[in-house]
Structures are given as structure tokens and as C-alpha cells.
Amino acid sequence: MKKVQTPVKVLLMATTAVLLLSSCSTPPPQNTSNLCEIFYEHRDWYDAAAKVRDKWGVPIHVPMSMMYQESSFKHNARPPMRWFLGFIPYGRASSAYGYSQAKTVTWDEYVKEADRFWASRDNFDDAMDFMGWYISKSQRLNKVSKWDAYNQYLNYHEGWGGYRRGSxxxxxxxxxxxxxxxxxxxxxxxxxxxxxxxxxxGWLWRLFFG
Incomplete structure (x- = not known):
């Protein structure tokens, strides 16, 4: 005999699912002007940033500053919707999405070159790895130092070809x-x-001495 769920049970299950989904998204840091406070609030972000530094040779402060500019550390950031006649939506300015505001074409290139087919643009660790890859490639293609946040950001915004053309x-x-x-x-x-x-x-040191 098939068991029938009561309305109360169904409601509880739905509420639990919503809470689980909402807990998966990390809220932006409360104080984005201080990198220490950002990392103290989201300890795992520091670990991800340090991993990118070690992997791509990119100093932590450069991609973090670029990410602040691109998304204000919002996991689902995207360009605003464009409107026809002020009330008819007709798409967004670009396909940029996530922490790094990576466009779909560029993200697909990263996924293939870095062999990270499971990566997601709304995951902080993946977004940081993407930026490490991009900054490293800007250095290789356009000879821009990984420590040069000014020219690295121009590469990031205009693309490697656009930067070379001086757009x-x-x-x-x-x-x-x-x-x-x-x-x-x-x-x-x-x-x-x-x-x-x-x-x-580590967490063990902080547990006893923090």
C-alpha cells in the first residue's frame, strides 16, 4: 500500500529543501574594504586564495581586488538586464556571471585548458582559480607582471587581443x-x-590558542 505524505510533512520537507539550498550560497563579506576581515569572516576563502597563489604564482591581493571590482564578492552577480522602451526586457549586456564575472566563452576556454570540467562560476574556489589562470595567461601572452593589478585588470576587462590593440x-x-x-x-x-x-x-591551533 502506497504511503501518502500528509500536508504537514510535505511542507516540512519543502522548507528543509529551501533552507539547504539557501545555506549553499556564501553571503558577501560584511567589510569588503579590509582583506583581513574578509578572510577572517570566510576562512576557507583564504585557503582557496593561497592555493591559487601557489598554483599560478599570482599574489593574493591582485585577484581579490579584481574580484571586488567585478562582483563585490557576490556569488551570483551578473550584468543588469537591458530594457526596451523602459519595460520590455531583452537580455543582458553580456554572459558574465559569478564571483569573477567570467563570460561563458572565456570560462569554457579555462575549463578546457585547466582541465576543470566540474568548475562553477558561482563557486569561490573555482572563480579564484579561473582568475589565477587568466592573470597567468595575461603575463604569458602580453608580458604583464602578475603583480601589476592596473594592467592585469585592463587585460581582464578588454581581453588579451583588446589589450594588445590598446582598446x-x-x-x-x-x-x-x-x-x-x-x-x-x-x-x-x-x-x-x-x-x-x-x-x-590551522583550526586546531585556533581552537586552543585563538
């Missing part, structure tokens, strides 16, 4: 944004120096 030179607003990214990266770098030794300590 950013006609975009004063973009140059100003790149300067902000560079300034924030320098601030982040200074902040990280003051707390990284503590961030490197």
Missing part, C-alpha cells in the same frame, strides 16, 4: 577603474601582511 586607451572611465583596482590591491597587500601569519594557522 582601453579610448575609455577614460575604464582607465580610472583600473587605477582604483590597482590602489585597492596595494591596500589589500598591506593589510594581508598584518594578518597572514594568523590566517595560516
Amino acid at each position: 582601453y586607451k579610448k575609455k577614460a572611465w575604464l582607465v580610472n577603474v583600473a587605477k582604483k583596482v590597482d590602489h585597492r590591491a596595494k591596500v589589500y597587500a598591506g593589510q594581508l601582511k598584518s594578518c597572514e601569519d594568523d590566517l595560516k594557522r
Whole structure:
């Protein structure tokens, strides 16, 4: 005989599913102006950033500053919807999505080259790895230092070909944004120096001495 779920049980199951789904998304840090506080709030983010540094040779403060600019650390960030006549939606400006605002074509290229077919743009670890890959490739293709947040961001925004053509030179607003990214990266770098030794300590050390 088939067991019939009561309305109360069905409601409880649905509520539990919603709570589980909502818990999967990590909220943006409360204080995005301080890299130490970002990592103290999301300890696993530091581990992911350090892994990217070791894998791609990219200093932590550069992709973190770029990510702040791109998504404000929102896992599901995307360009705003465009509207016809002010009320008819007709799509977004681009396919950019997630923490890194990676476009679909570029993300697919990363997935293939880095052999990360399980990666997701709304996962922080994957987004950081994507940015490490991109910054490393900008250095290889356009000879831009991995520590140069200004030119790395211009590569990131305009693409490798666009950067080589100097497309950013006609975009004063973009140059100003790149300067902000560079300034924030320098601030982040200074902040990280003051707390990284503590961030490197494992959970067991923090349990007894933290």
C-alpha cells in the first residue's frame, strides 16, 4: 500500500529543501574594504586564495581586488538586464556571471585548458582559480607582471587581443577603474601582511590558542 505524505510533512520537507539550498550560497563579506576581515569572516576563502597563489604564482591581493571590482564578492552577480522602451526586457549586456564575472566563452576556454570540467562560476574556489589562470595567461601572452593589478585588470576587462590593440586607451572611465583596482590591491597587500601569519594557522591551533 502506497504511503501518502500528509500536508504537514510535505511542507516540512519543502522548507528543509529551501533552507539547504539557501545555506549553499556564501553571503558577501560584511567589510569588503579590509582583506583581513574578509578572510577572517570566510576562512576557507583564504585557503582557496593561497592555493591559487601557489598554483599560478599570482599574489593574493591582485585577484581579490579584481574580484571586488567585478562582483563585490557576490556569488551570483551578473550584468543588469537591458530594457526596451523602459519595460520590455531583452537580455543582458553580456554572459558574465559569478564571483569573477567570467563570460561563458572565456570560462569554457579555462575549463578546457585547466582541465576543470566540474568548475562553477558561482563557486569561490573555482572563480579564484579561473582568475589565477587568466592573470597567468595575461603575463604569458602580453608580458604583464602578475603583480601589476592596473594592467592585469585592463587585460581582464578588454581581453588579451583588446589589450594588445590598446582598446582601453579610448575609455577614460575604464582607465580610472583600473587605477582604483590597482590602489585597492596595494591596500589589500598591506593589510594581508598584518594578518597572514594568523590566517595560516590551522583550526586546531585556533581552537586552543585563538
